Each structure stands twice: as C-alpha cells, then as structure tokens.
Amino acid sequence: MSDRLRDKLNILADAAKYDVSCSSSGSDRKNTNKGVGNGHQSGICHTYTEDGRCVSLLKILLTNHCIFDCAYCVSRRSNDIERAAFTVDEVVELTMNFYRRNYIEGLFLSSGIFKNADFTMERLVRVVKKLRLEENYNGYIHLKTIPGASDELMTEAGLYVDRMSINLEMPTEVGLKLLAPEKSHKDVVKPLNFVRNQIIQFNEEKKLIKSVPKFVPAGQSTQMVIGATAETDKEIMHTAAAFYQNFSLKRVYYSGYIPISNDSRMPILGTQPPLLRENRLYQTDWLMRFYGFKVNELLNDANPHLDTDIDPKLSWALRNLHHFPIDTNTADYQMILRIPGIGIGSAQKIVQARKFGKLYIHQLKKIGIAYNRAKHFITCADTPYQLNDFQAHQIKGFILAESQSKYLKTANNQLLLF
Amino acid sequence: MIYIFDGSLEGLFSAVFEWFERKPGEVSLVTVKRYQPDVFTPALQIITQREKADRVWKGLAKKLDSTWMRRLYTAYLSEIDEVYHDIFRFAIYIFSHPAGAEKNYGNAQVLHIAQTSRKVEREKHRMEAFIRFQKTADEIFYCGIDPDYNVLPLLINHFKNRYADQMWLIYDLKRNYGIFYNLESVEEVEMGIDVSMLKKQEKQLLDERESLYAELWRNYFKSTNIVARKNTKLHTQHVPKRYWKYLTEKL
Numbered sequence: 001m002s003d004r005l006r007d008k009l010n011i012l013a014d015a016a017k018y019d020v021s022c023s024s025s026g027s028d029r030k031n032t033n034k035g036v037g038n039g040h041q042s043g044i045c046h047t048y049t050e051d052g053r054c055v056s057l058l059k060i061l062l063t064n065h066c067i068f069d070c071a072y073c074v075s076r077r078s079n080d081i082e083r084a085a086f087t088v089d090e091v092v093e094l095t096m097n098f099y100r101r102n103y104i105e106g107l108f109l110s111s112g113i114f115k116n117a118d119f120t121m122e123r124l125v126r127v128v129k130k131l132r133l134e135e136n137y138n139g140y141i142h143l144k145t146i147p148g149a150s151d152e153l154m155t156e157a158g159l160y161v162d163r164m165s166i167n168l169e170m171p172t173e174v175g176l177k178l179l180a181p182e183k184s185h186k187d188v189v190k191p192l193n194f195v196r197n198q199i200i201q202f203n204e205e206k207k208l209i210k211s212v213p214k215f216v217p218a219g220q221s222t223q224m225v226i227g228a229t230a231e232t233d234k235e236i237m238h239t240a241a242a243f244y245q246n247f248s249l250k251r252v253y254y255s256g257y258i259p260i261s262n263d264s265r266m267p268i269l270g271t272q273p274p275l276l277r278e279n280r281l282y283q284t285d286w287l288m289r290f291y292g293f294k295v296n297e298l299l300n301d302a303n304p305h306l307d308t309d310i311d312p313k314l315s316w317a318l319r320n321l322h323h324f325p326i327d328t329n330t331a332d333y334q335m336i337l338r339i340p341g342i343g344i345g346s347a348q349k350i351v352q353a354r355k356f357g358k359l360y361i362h363q364l365k366k367i368g369i370a371y372n373r374a375k376h377f378i379t380c381a382d383t384p385y386q387l388n389d390f391q392a393h394q395i396k397g398f399i400l401a402e403s404q405s406k407y408l409k410t411a412n413n414q415l416l417l418f
Numbered sequence: 419m420i421y422i423f424d425g426s427l428e429g430l431f432s433a434v435f436e437w438f439e440r441k442p443g444e445v446s447l448v449t450v451k452r453y454q455p456d457v458f459t460p461a462l463q464i465i466t467q468r469e470k471a472d473r474v475w476k477g478l479a480k481k482l483d484s485t486w487m488r489r490l491y492t493a494y495l496s497e498i499d500e501v502y503h504d505i506f507r508f509a510i511y512i513f514s515h516p517a518g519a520e521k522n523y524g525n526a527q528v529l530h531i532a533q534t535s536r537k538v539e540r541e542k543h544r545m546e547a548f549i550r551f552q553k554t555a556d557e558i559f560y561c562g563i564d565p566d567y568n569v570l571p572l573l574i575n576h577f578k579n580r581y582a583d584q585m586w587l588i589y590d591l592k593r594n595y596g597i598f599y600n601l602e603s604v605e606e607v608e609m610g611i612d613v614s615m616l617k618k619q620e621k622q623l624l625d626e627r628e629s630l631y632a633e634l635w636r637n638y639f640k641s642t643n644i645v646a647r648k649n650t651k652l653h654t655q656h657v658p659k660r661y662w663k664y665l666t667e668k669l
C-alpha cells in the first residue's frame with residue numbers, strides 16, 4: 001500500500017510542479033484550540049529544489065485525469081501518460097505527516113478536471129474541510145480553483161483556505177485561444193471577480209460583527225506561462241498590471257514555458273526555458289509593486305521588450321538621465337528608490353541617517369548600496385567633481401564591465417532580484 | 419580601562435550601569451574568557467547584578483522601540499565578543515544623546531548591531547525552515563541542531579504556537595542544551611549523555627511509520643524538481659551546504 005502511495009505522490013507532484021507559486025505568505029491564521037499549525041506572515045521556504053525554487057508547500061494534484069486538452073499542459077487529455085488519483089484521506093494523511101515533521105508550511109492543492117468542474121471542486125473542498133474540521137489543522141492552504149465551479153462551492157472553499165488562485169495561463173486571449181480553444185480569459189475573470197467581491201463583503205461584515213469568519217485571508221494569485229506563444233514583454237506586464245489593479249491580486253507569477261510536447265504551435269522539445277526573461281519580468285513586477293514605477297514607464301510602445309543585458313531599473317535610469325544625478329542628501333525617498341544600486345532597505349536607511357548630518361561616500365557604502373553602480377546616478381557630500389558628462393551607453397558600458405559575470409552568465413530566477 | 423564581565427546579558431548591562439557611576443572615559447568590554455591581563459591598562463571586574471541590569475534595560479526600553487530592543491537581544495545572542503563591546507558602547511551612546519540617536523546609521527555601533535542582529539534573525543529563520551523532526555517511538559518529535567548563533571531562545575514561540583498538540587524537543591548539540599515542549603509549556607533541558615548519539619535517532623527508537631514519511635518526502639522533493647531549470651548555484655545560495663545535514667530530503 002505504501003508503494004502505491006509513493007507512485008501516486010511521484011505522478012501527482014510531478015504534474016503539479018509547473019505551477020511556480022509556492023508562497024505561504026500573507027496568512028495570520030492562528031492555531032486555535034491547541035491544534036496543529038498556524039500561518040506565518042512572510043512565509044517560510046522549508047527547502048529549495050535543485051533549480052533554486054522555494055519549497056514551502058506540498059504541491060500536488062488531486063488527480064491528473066482531465067477532460068480538457070490544453071496544449072501547454074502535461075495533463076492534457078491527448079497526452080499518453082500514467083494517470084493517478086489520490087483519495088481524500090491520502091491527501092490529508094500526507095499533509096498532516098509532512099507538516100508535523102516541519103517539512104512544509106502547508107498544502108497547495110489543485111487538480112485536473114474529471115467529469116465536470118463541480119464534481120472536481122467538490123472533492124477539493126472535501127479535502128480542505130477535513131483538514132480544518134477533523135484534523136484541527138491551521139497551516140497554510142492554497143487551493144487552485146476549477147474554472148466553472150459553482151459560486152456555492154467557491155464560497156464554501158473560501159471559508160477554509162488561505163489563498164485561492166486560478167491561472168490565466170496565456171498572457172493574451174489570442175494566445176490562449178491558439179493553444180486551448182476550449183478556454184477563455186473570461187473563465188478566469190469571473191471567479192477572480194467573484195472571490196474579490198466576496199473578500200470585500202466579508203471584510204465589511206467583519207468590521208461590524210467580529211465572529212464573521214475569514215475569507216481567503218491571503219488573497220488571490222494567478223500565473224501566466226511565458227514564451228509558449230509570441231507575446232511581447234509589454235503585453236505580458238500590461239496584462240499583469242491590469243489584473244493586479246482590477247482584482248486586487250496578491251501576486252502574478254510568470255512561468256517560463258518548459259517544452260513538454262512536439263506540438264508545432266509551441267517551442268519544440270529541448271528548447272531552453274526562458275529563465276532570464278522570466279527573471280526580468282519578476283524584476284519589473286517588483287518595481288511596479290514596491291518601487292512605485294508605473295508599468296508604462298518600464299514598458300511602452302517605444303520599448304516593448306525588457307533589456308536582457310541589464311535589469312529594468314537600470315534601463316529606466318539610462319533612458320531617463322535627465323532625472324539624474326540625484327542628491328542623496330536632499331532627494332525624496334521615492335526618487336532615492338529609483339537610483340540603480342539602491343534597494344528599499346538602503347533607501348530607508350539613507351533618509352533616516354541623513355537627519356544626523358550629510359552623508360559621505362564611505363557611509364553610503366557601509367549602509368550597503370551597490371556603490372559602483374549607484375555612483376553614476378548620485379551626488380553626496382564628497383562626490384568628486386566631474387568634468388565629463390557621460391552618455392547612457394557609456395555608463396552602461398562601465399557597469400557591465402564591472403558586473404559582467406554576475407548579470408550575464410547566470411540565468412537567475414524569481415528569488416534573486418536586484 | 420578594561421571592564422571584564424561574565425558573558426551574560428545581565429553582566430553586560432551591569433557594566434553599563436557601572437560606567438555611568440564612575441564615568442571612566444574610554445572603556446573596552448571583554449568577557450572573562452577572553453580577558454588577557456596587560457600591565458598598562460587597568461581592569462575592573464564587573465559584578466553581575468540583576469537590579470542594575472534591569473534598570474539599564476528599562477532605561478533603554480524608554481528610549482528605544484521594541485524593534486531596537488529586540489535587535490540588542492538578538493545581537494547579544496550572536497556570542498561575538500566585539501558585539502558585546504558594541505552593545506556596551508551603544509547603550510552609553512543612547513543614554514548620552516537625545517531620543518532618536520539609534521537611527522544614526524552613520525554611527526559604527528548602530529550599524530554593526532543592526533547588521534549582526536540581521537544575521538542572527540536570519541539563522542533563526544533558517545532553523546524554523548530547516549529543522550526536520552523525527553517522530554520517536556515515545557511520540558516525541560525530535561531534532562538536533564548546531565547553529566552558529568545561540569538561537570534556541572528565539573525559536574520557542576514559533577514552535578510552541580505551531581506544534582501545540584505534539585511533544586517536541588529541539589536540541590542544540592553545540593551548546594549542549596535543548597528546549598522541550600511537554601504539551602503544556604516549554605522547558606530548558608540538558609542531557610547527560612554523549613551528544614553525538616543524538617545527531618540522528620537510531621532506527622529502533624523511532625516511530626514505525628517514521629521511515630515511510632521520510633521516504634515519501636524524499637520522493638516528493640525529487641518529483642517537484644524541474645530538470646530543465648537546474649541551477650545549482652542558486653540552490654546552494656539558498657540552502658548553504660552546512661545545513662544539508664539537517665535535511666531529510668538531502669540524506
């Protein structure tokens with residue numbers, strides 16, 4: 001019996017791994033009634049795969065049987081692979097035993113669609129309820145919901161899970177129609193919208209009546225596959241920006257397409273996944289969410305693609321040299337954030353420290369800014385007087401010469417940002 | 419002038435108290451263990467006194483927010499000698515300046531304490547992530563660790579809140595003490611036996627299903643990897659090799 005369980009785990013973890021989200025953050029669920037588990041506000045990565053991705057959750061499919069035939073998906077109906085399905089009890093047993101040993105922060109459950117949307121969703125909800133109600137489990141649960149499931153099931157699930165997601169899959173409707181003619185972005189928009197409205201409504205009620213339960217406390221996320229079809233970076237990030245705005249998403253994930261078939265509509269087997277591009281998209285996402293950049297400043301008709309050799313923050317600075325140099329002793333926090341080589345932590349330290357006197361180069365270095373990069377864009381108390389006014393391409397040359405190994409050779413992924 | 423203290427946090431703050439009593443000017447603070455007599459510099463043995471230390475702690479708490487108080491404590495747990503001296507200097511600096519002086523990152527002690535504290539917090543966080551319990555035959559979830567810094571005191575809350583319905587024991591093999599949760603409260607324990615025995619529990623002492631779940635977890639770890647994305651550099655950056663010995667999935 002344990003052999004069969006192991007085989008199922010291998011098949012259903014393998015099929016689930018293309019969902020890159022493994023975040024366990026944003027839940028403040030408490031361990032009530034002396035049960036087991038709680039949320040951790042910023043999440044915990046318990047280990048990392050050999051490709052350097054965070055492993056926080058037990059990420060599995062309930063089953064990889066599916067009635068659909070989406071070309072980019074390993075579980076598609078026409079694919080000749082081994083199929084398996086967990087029972088509700090098996091998922092609960094694995095989750096509890098992994099959790100108790102501190103292997104994981106929780107469960108990320110999704111599923112291929114067998115029979116129909118509601119039938120599948122109903123099973124998923126059973127797992128979630130059993131964990132919460134019978135096992136007294138308060139750890140993290142991320143449920144990837146099934147497009148087309150009924151509002152009742154969605155609402156019921158929302159009462160027990162921490163995060164819900166539903167994937168856009170392709171960044172544009174055209175791309176989606178090409179690879180999954182049975183699907184449409186509308187199928188995603190409807191549940192995202194429904195859940196967003198429910199969250200707002202529950203929060204409103206909670207203000208009045210304390211006993212109102214939490215509803216999807218860690219919010220919603222989505223994922224787009226990058227590089228399966230021919231979108232520009234601009235199209236991808238404008239879609240992301242719109243979804244962040246319209247559905248108050250917590251995260252948008254970008255997953256470089258890993259060829260899984262010889263379908264002529266997509267990159268062929270053996271093509272390298274676009275990891276560098278994926279990294280640039282995450283950097284852009286970061287700049288939008290934490291650095292106050294508007295998507296249009298980073299990607300527009302004149303610049304529809306992100307540079308590959310330099311990060312998007314440096315690209316923006318080089319295109320906008322008229323804003324520089326910025327005086328670190330007087331500039332607004334918002335402007336300091338825009339200086340290449342200065343991250344959020346250093347920017348905050350700078351604005352605090354300068355209240356005690358003008359900052360000098362050696363202090364900026366100690367604070368931890370990447371001075372060799374930043375020096376082209378700043379002045380401080382002892383900036384050497386400079387005769388020549390460098391052009392953008394010259395500055396880029398200097399920076400690249402210094403940081404070549406770091407920025408060109410490794411194709412980093414989401415966790416290595418600036 | 420050299421102040422010698424016993425290495426405890428109370429001792430350190432007693433030294434601060436002492437300094438304000440005598441105002442001897444420049445003083446360097448060292449632990450008894452590290453002190454090397456030197457004929458040219460007078461030394462004073464600090465007597466650890468709880469009440470004095472408390473007064474210093476409370477005085478600091480009036481001028482610093484809870485983030486900074488925690489920074490002092492966590493930096494202290496680094497057990498780094500220079501950091502003891504930095505905390506000593508920092509306390510004097512804070513008492514001698516108007517409120518807000520801790521925000522001056524241009525000050526060497528401010529910066530060093532903040533940076534050390536971050537290192538300790540990072541190791542605490544890593545322990546929260548990398549600890550792998552093994553369930554023993556007597557139903558205790560056990561893990562032995564050997565952290566660079568003395569982080570056990572920082573782990574109590576996290577594990578107590580999370581694993582409230584199972585007994586667990588986390589043992590610092592380097593410092594030879596552990597924290598044990600008995601379903602009611604967490605107590606400090608010391609085991610008289612050879613600690614090398616505790617590295618990994620022997621098979622017959624484990625719960626019968628233990629090896630099954632460890633095996634399933636290793637399988638999961640393999641299956642969730644995407645070969646096409648392999649990036650060993652990034653992997654070891656996140657999971658430095660010195661922690662691999664903790665990890666069930668790496669065995």
Ligand code: SF4
Pocket residue numbers: 066067068069070073074075076077111112113
């Ligand atoms: S519906 Fe989901 S599981 Fe089924 S083929 Fe499409 S993407 Fe894959």
